[in-house]
Every structure is written in C-alpha cells, then in structure tokens.
Amino acid sequence: MATRVSYPAEIKLKAVEMRMAGVSVSEVMEHLCIKNKTQVDTWLRWYRNGEIHRFEQPVGKQYTYGKGPEVTSEVERLKQENRFLKQQLDGLKKVQGVGKEVSPEAVVQWMDSIKGEVSVQQACLWLGVARSTYYRWKNQRNTQPVSKPLVTRIRELCLAHKFRYGYRKITALLRREMQVNHKRVQRIMREEGLQCRVKVKKRKGIGQPFQVADHLLKRDFHAEQPLQKLVTDITYLPFGSKMLYLSSIMDLYNGEIIAYSIGDTQDTGLVLDTLYQLPTVTSCMLHSDQGSVYTSKAFQQAVKEKGITMSMSRKGTPADNAPIESFHSTLKSETFYLEDFTCTTTAIVAQIVQDYIHYYNSIRIQTKLNNQSPIQFRQLAA
Incomplete structure (x- = not known):
C-alpha cells in the first residue's frame, strides 16, 4: 500500500490561491511538489464550500462538525443565511448594542x-459558539451568577483582539493589571467559550532541494540586531473584485514588517517597490523563495546595489521561508477568514491589510518577544 502524503495547511491554501489566480493545475503541482491532481481539486472544493477548517485535518480524518442542516436548493440556503443575518442585526445587537459581544442570555x-x-449545530456555527457552550448556558440560564470582574475583563480583552489570543497571551495582558494564574484564565476562557479562534498548525515541509541562489539562511531565523536578516515573499489576496498581491519584508530580529506593497499585478515592479522602502543597510541578508520576480535581473541588480546578500529557499520547500509564510497565513486567518470578509471591494481589502500590519507591528504581542509587540521589543532593546 502506498504511503499517503500529508500536506501542511499553508501548502493547501497556497495551491487554492494559485488556482484562483488562474495558474494551471500542472504548474501548481510542480511549484508546490504536489503528487496528485485530485488533491488540488479537493482543496479548491473545500474552499468554495467554506470548509477552510478542513485544511488542518490530518490524512484520512473526516470532520463531522460544521455541516449544518440539509437544504434542497441554493436558494433555500441563502434564505436561511439572510434570515440569520436579519435576526442577528434586529435581535442580538439590539439587546447588547452594536459592537458589543452577545451575552449568554441573548444567545x-x-x-x-x-x-x-x-x-x-448550524446556529452555533453562525454565532461562533461551541454547542457545548450553548447547552451549558441554557442549563444555567436560571442560576447563572453575575459575571465576576475577572471574567468580564477576560471577555473584554478577547473581544478587543478579536479572539486572536489564546490563554497565554491573555494571561500576559492581565498580569499588567493584576496577579492571576494562567490555569484559571484557561479554565474561564474554556467555560465561557472565549478560546482563540485562529488555529495554525506547522508541519514539516516537503519537496526536493534545488538551489538557484545559495541557501545561506539555512532556517536560522534568529538575528542579533535589526536589519541583519530579512525575509520576503508575495501572497495572494483573492478577497476583492479583482486579485490583489501583497509583497512584504520582515526583519527576523523582532518579526516586524518593515516594508510592504499592495498591487494588482504580481511583477518585478511590486517587489522592487517593496525593496526600495528599505533604508541603507550593511551586512544584511535577504531571503526569498525561487519566484521569477526574485530571480529576475532587475531585482538581483537592485539587491546588489543596496549591498544586500541574497539567499533563496529550496524548490518546493516553504518551510525554508517559514516566518514570512506564517505571517501571511496569520494575516488572512485573523482578518478575512475570522471576520468572513471573503468577498468585498479591493479598497476594503487594501485597508484591512494596512490596518492589520499596523496592529501587528505596534499592538499584537508575541510570546517569543516576552509578550511585547515587535516595535516595543525593538525600542526597549535599543
């Protein structure tokens, strides 16, 4: 019996984005080292059906949650969703006020x-509430005590960061105000249904080594000082009326996005606009994948003029450029997928990306940075 290959969620998502951008199946399979055409078709079907959570499932695992009620036609499904949206606006938000979390009583x-x-099951999926949480609220409806200050504060923090933080980061924020045990925070978040709703799993990359430029970075993602090691990549933004592309450069010293460009064409000009945003540097390494825009003569010449040493990932090995790949995945998971902005205008897409990068650099704390944001870490280190 042949060995079944498990692909990381990042590979699956990138394959879908490439297909939606018009890249042929054969080119997608060759670029990402995917063995079977039907896998790409299956991932694309999951994406179109809104089953993005299935990208995280291991080989052979079939999830049963999130399947909702049976509908006889697309019209009936849309009527159910429209009815939900109307009741959510006219009912739930009227009870709690626009912008506030819906209370267990209102649910x-x-x-x-x-x-x-x-x-x-379908209603809980719409609300983003676990079934077990709903039934617990229902059973405790008549005996539910008034929310304690700690529970209220945890709920405020989870809402402020749009459920992007797990109990560890919420604990770190709480400890700026009070003494609290992380196990207590974890228990409260579990009981109140306030867990992190962004789940990112990292798995070993696949593919065979093939060098264009020397792989100098060698997955050593630690830097001793700013502008010593940089990583760059382009990601698809298929959420507006037309395809947009985000080119970004990350400083591995503190994970800060120090340059980025958004355009509607994935060409050399996009990456050059990003590169020219960098200040004058010395003894700097810039790592990328083997994309044609990075191997182009114009980009290579611009890199040399800035005195930057170029490094490239091995073919079909996204893990060689893991930090920037992870950032792009996090950006989409914590904005477009979390808030269901999968079909909007290009102007809104660009604004969401700009706002999130500011949030990521200035506000969003990271455990590896001692629970500080990238800019806070850099300023304190200086």
Missing part, C-alpha cells in the same frame, strides 16, 4: 426563537 433567547427552523 439562549435567540436560539429559542428559531427553534425548529435551523439546527442547533
């Missing part, structure tokens, strides 16, 4: 109002 009342029309 239970709303679920009672749609009983028999939408399954509990």
Whole structure:
C-alpha cells in the first residue's frame, strides 16, 4: 500500500490561491511538489464550500462538525443565511448594542426563537459558539451568577483582539493589571467559550532541494540586531473584485514588517517597490523563495546595489521561508477568514491589510518577544 502524503495547511491554501489566480493545475503541482491532481481539486472544493477548517485535518480524518442542516436548493440556503443575518442585526445587537459581544442570555433567547427552523449545530456555527457552550448556558440560564470582574475583563480583552489570543497571551495582558494564574484564565476562557479562534498548525515541509541562489539562511531565523536578516515573499489576496498581491519584508530580529506593497499585478515592479522602502543597510541578508520576480535581473541588480546578500529557499520547500509564510497565513486567518470578509471591494481589502500590519507591528504581542509587540521589543532593546 502506498504511503499517503500529508500536506501542511499553508501548502493547501497556497495551491487554492494559485488556482484562483488562474495558474494551471500542472504548474501548481510542480511549484508546490504536489503528487496528485485530485488533491488540488479537493482543496479548491473545500474552499468554495467554506470548509477552510478542513485544511488542518490530518490524512484520512473526516470532520463531522460544521455541516449544518440539509437544504434542497441554493436558494433555500441563502434564505436561511439572510434570515440569520436579519435576526442577528434586529435581535442580538439590539439587546447588547452594536459592537458589543452577545451575552449568554441573548444567545439562549435567540436560539429559542428559531427553534425548529435551523439546527442547533448550524446556529452555533453562525454565532461562533461551541454547542457545548450553548447547552451549558441554557442549563444555567436560571442560576447563572453575575459575571465576576475577572471574567468580564477576560471577555473584554478577547473581544478587543478579536479572539486572536489564546490563554497565554491573555494571561500576559492581565498580569499588567493584576496577579492571576494562567490555569484559571484557561479554565474561564474554556467555560465561557472565549478560546482563540485562529488555529495554525506547522508541519514539516516537503519537496526536493534545488538551489538557484545559495541557501545561506539555512532556517536560522534568529538575528542579533535589526536589519541583519530579512525575509520576503508575495501572497495572494483573492478577497476583492479583482486579485490583489501583497509583497512584504520582515526583519527576523523582532518579526516586524518593515516594508510592504499592495498591487494588482504580481511583477518585478511590486517587489522592487517593496525593496526600495528599505533604508541603507550593511551586512544584511535577504531571503526569498525561487519566484521569477526574485530571480529576475532587475531585482538581483537592485539587491546588489543596496549591498544586500541574497539567499533563496529550496524548490518546493516553504518551510525554508517559514516566518514570512506564517505571517501571511496569520494575516488572512485573523482578518478575512475570522471576520468572513471573503468577498468585498479591493479598497476594503487594501485597508484591512494596512490596518492589520499596523496592529501587528505596534499592538499584537508575541510570546517569543516576552509578550511585547515587535516595535516595543525593538525600542526597549535599543
């Protein structure tokens, strides 16, 4: 029996983005070292059906959650979703106020109002609430005590960061205000359904080594000082009326995005615009993949003029450029996928990316930076 290959979620997502950008299946398979055409078709079907969570499932695992009620036609499904959106605006947000989290009491009342029309499983999926959490709220409806200050503060922090943080980072923020045990925070977040809703799994990359430029970085992602080691990549933004591309450069010293460009053409001009944003540097290494824009004569010449040493990943090995790949995945997971902005205008797409990069650099804390944001870490180190 042949060995089944497990591909990381990043590979699956990149394959889907390339297909939606018009890249042929054979080119996608060759670039990402995918063995079977049907795998690409399956991932594309999952994406179009809104089953992005299945990208994380291991080989042979079939998830049963998130399948909702059976509908006989697309029209009926859209009617159910429209009814949900109307009730969410007219019912839930009226109770709590626009921009505030819906309370357990409001959730239970709303679920009672749609009983028999939408399954509990589908309604919980729409609300982003676990079924077990809903049933616990329902059972405790008459005996639920007034929220304690710690529970309220945890809920405020989770909402402020749009459920991007797990219990460790929430604990780090709380410890700026009070003494609290991380296990208590974890228990409260689990009981209140406030867990992190962004799940990123990292797995070993696949592919055979093939060098264009020397692989000088060798997955050593630690830098002793700013502008010593930089990584760059381009990612697809298939969320607007037309395809956009994000080119970004990250400083491995503190994980800060120090340069980025957004364009509607994936050409050498896009990466050159990003490169020219860098200040004058000495003894700097810039690492990228083997994309044609990075191997082009114009880009290579610009890199040499800036006195930068070029390094490139091995073919079909995204893990060689893991930090910037992870950032692009995190950006999409914590914005477009988390808030379901998968079909909007190009102007909104660009604004979301700009706002998130500012949030990522200035506000979003990272465990590896002693629970500081990249800019805070750099300023304190200086």
